[in-house]
Amino acid sequence: MRILVVEDDGQLAEVVAEALTDAQYGVDVLQDGETAWHWLESIAYDLLVLDVTLPKLDGIRLCQRLRDHHFSLPVLMLTARDTIADRITGLDAGADDYMVKPFDLQEFLARVRALLRRGNSGMAGELSWGNLHLNPSTYEVFFDRQPVSLTPKEFALLELLMSSGRRVLSRTGIIDRIWSLENPPSEETVKSHIKFLRNKLKAAGAPEDLVETVHGLGYRLKQLN
Structure with a gap:
């Protein structure tokens, strides 16, 4: 299974990528939404881990663009903002799940597994x-x-x-x-x-x-x- 992580916090991106790699997933890491959009157009990923606050194209707009273009891959959105309004905005943009930073890595991996099972019947x-x-x-x-x-x-x-x-x-x-x-x-x-x-x-x-x-x-x- 292949996962794209889009996170402009280099330290957090490294920690997340290492945890996913240790769990035997293939992982690519990018730091801005516009580059992520171009990669998603050409590479078939099984899951997108997406930060809300990104340069060039933020996570909300990238998620909306993906859904507008009928991309069905699961999206796990990450944010530092913990309000009901922010959660609603992310989910309405097309995210499948939402985690607030800082988060527990074991819970993060459990969310990843759940989304992969949901997004790929072969993983059920x-x-x-x-x-x-x-x-x-x-x-x-x-x-x-x-x-x-x-x-x-x-x-x-x-x-x-x-x-x-x-x-x-x-x-x-x-x-x-x-x-x-x-x-x-x-x-x-x-x-x-x-x-x-x-x-x-x-x-x-x-x-x-x-x-x-x-x-x-x-x-x-x-x-x-």
Whole structure:
């Protein structure tokens, strides 16, 4: 899952980004609303964490613009102003949830999880593909009841494949979805992660070709019989 944080307080942005990264989300951080608008036009995010007070384009107007252009991604709005009128303004602009600074990081992460479940039906419960099962809430993977131990990036890669079904995912598309734009890997890194993922699934009893290579295009899961 990929999250965009738009916050002009550098220290808070760093803390939030670190907490989200530790929770195994892909995170990008921006400091003004206008740049965020351009990124949101070209990159598919699963959640927007949005400060109200921003340079160039404030959070309220950015949220309104997103809804006016039929963007449906969940928005968690952050603000230092704790009045009923401010909350109503944020929610009326199209925000899905609202937190007042300073806030508890554990509550913040719980709000993030709730919004991601609400915004993506694939996150509402366990993902399954034949005998392969992935639980996004507990970060557990099983093949035919055999646990599969994955690194955070391998888990994110498998989650992306399972939620995409038979759609082919290109290497660049995979990079866009599960790595930060500040430090994207090479396509060879994606190949290595696919190899390690296949080996771990095979060791648990999965078919060697459960993750298929579609030559010249990318990867997808093998068709179920």
